[in-house]
Amino acid sequence: MVTALITHADGLSHLTPTGHAEQVARLTAINDALADNQFADLSRLDAAVGTKAQVSLAHPARYYDKIAASVPNAGTVALDPDTYMSPGSLNAALRGVGGICQAVDLVVSGEAKNAFLAMRPPGHHAEKETAMGFCLFGTAAIGAKYALDHHDISRVAIVDFDVHHGNGTQDLVWDDDRIFFASTHQMPLYPGTGYAHETGAHGNVMNIPLNEGAAGDALINALNNQILPALTAHKPDLLIISAGFDAHKADPLAGLNFETETFAQATKLLCDFANEACDGRVVSTLEGGYDLHALARSVAAHVATLMEYS
Numbered sequence: 521m522v523t524a525l526i527t528h529a530d531g532l533s534h535l536t537p538t539g540h541a542e543q544v545a546r547l548t549a550i551n552d553a554l555a556d557n558q559f560a561d562l563s564r565l566d567a568a569v570g571t572k573a574q575v576s577l578a579h580p581a582r583y584y585d586k587i588a589a590s591v592p593n594a595g596t597v598a599l600d601p602d603t604y605m606s607p608g609s610l611n612a613a614l615r616g617v618g619g620i621c622q623a624v625d626l627v628v629s630g631e632a633k634n635a636f637l638a639m640r641p642p643g644h645h646a647e648k649e650t651a652m653g654f655c656l657f658g659t660a661a662i663g664a665k666y667a668l669d670h671h672d673i674s675r676v677a678i679v680d681f682d683v684h685h686g687n688g689t690q691d692l693v694w695d696d697d698r699i700f701f702a703s704t705h706q707m708p709l710y711p712g713t714g715y716a717h718e719t720g721a722h723g724n725v726m727n728i729p730l731n732e733g734a735a736g737d738a739l740i741n742a743l744n745n746q747i748l749p750a751l752t753a754h755k756p757d758l759l760i761i762s763a764g765f766d767a768h769k770a771d772p773l774a775g776l777n778f779e780t781e782t783f784a785q786a787t788k789l790l791c792d793f794a795n796e797a798c799d800g801r802v803v804s805t806l807e808g809g810y811d812l813h814a815l816a817r818s819v820a821a822h823v824a825t826l827m828e829y830s
């Protein structure tokens with residue numbers, strides 16, 4: 521089988537002000553890294569445009585309307601001090617939504633063993649009715665709910681190793697006992713949530729705060745000792761990864777010390793788990809990562825590991 525790479529040039533049309541960390545060059549750097557011959561066997565697909573119905577799997581329909589009405593005619597508009605929209609932003613975000621649903625279809629049908637969605641803006645900070653943290657729509661949670669609604673899937677797990685807490689994903693899945701959400705993140709750090717005592721309405725949320733300066737073994741230990749045992753108990757039919765690479769030691773927005781290799785090791789543990797639990801079904805979606813060189817190398821390590829399992 522194959523690893524699918526789903527992306528779209530519309531991801532380059534979501535513009536943020538000069539100097540903003542979540543910039544077009546992130547996707548360009550990833551595209552350049554994945555153009556290497558090492559990735560020739562990827563099945564490359566254009567992300568479809570997502571629909572209001574897909575967004576509404578996780579957000580109220582009126583929230584979609586609010587975001588659609590916020591698109592500026594020119595320049596950029598700030599939804600909050602961090603989160604901007606340009607004329608191309610709605611379409612870019614909708615390609616992320618369509619892309620995650622496409623990735624779920626491919627992996628659940630067995631057309632692809634696993635898939636990586638390389639789109640921006642990211643998604644894991646978007647709450648039910650609040651765009652924040654560079655994010656407009658909760659891509660990972662939408663993918664999970666789409667899988668549950670459209671396929672013979674009873675349970676989904678989402679693992680988020682972005683350096684920031686996935687508060688949006690947590691908000692979108694809090695009441696849904698079909699979805700288990702686990703997040704590792706630096707604390708204290710934006711957005712300020714993600715305490716270990718935040719466990720979801722059904723015990724379906726696991727937060728593992730990491731201290732500033734923690735190295736990659738903190739993530740590997742969290743996976744081995746806490747997250748993977750909890751995932752084993754949840755028995756997911758599909759694993760979704762919120763793949764943020766801003767816990768890398770070179771990242772300018774945070775203070776963890778992961779190596780590039782940490783992301784390969786974590787991916788390997790998650791794919792080994794998925795092989796045991798759910799026929800290796802893994803859908804991974806890009807979240808953060810703001811040092812362009814570290815981001816490109818970390819994505820390459822992540823995708824190369826996904827390919828080892830396909």
Ligand SMILES: [Zn+2]
Binds near residue numbers: 683809
């Ligand atoms: Zn982040």
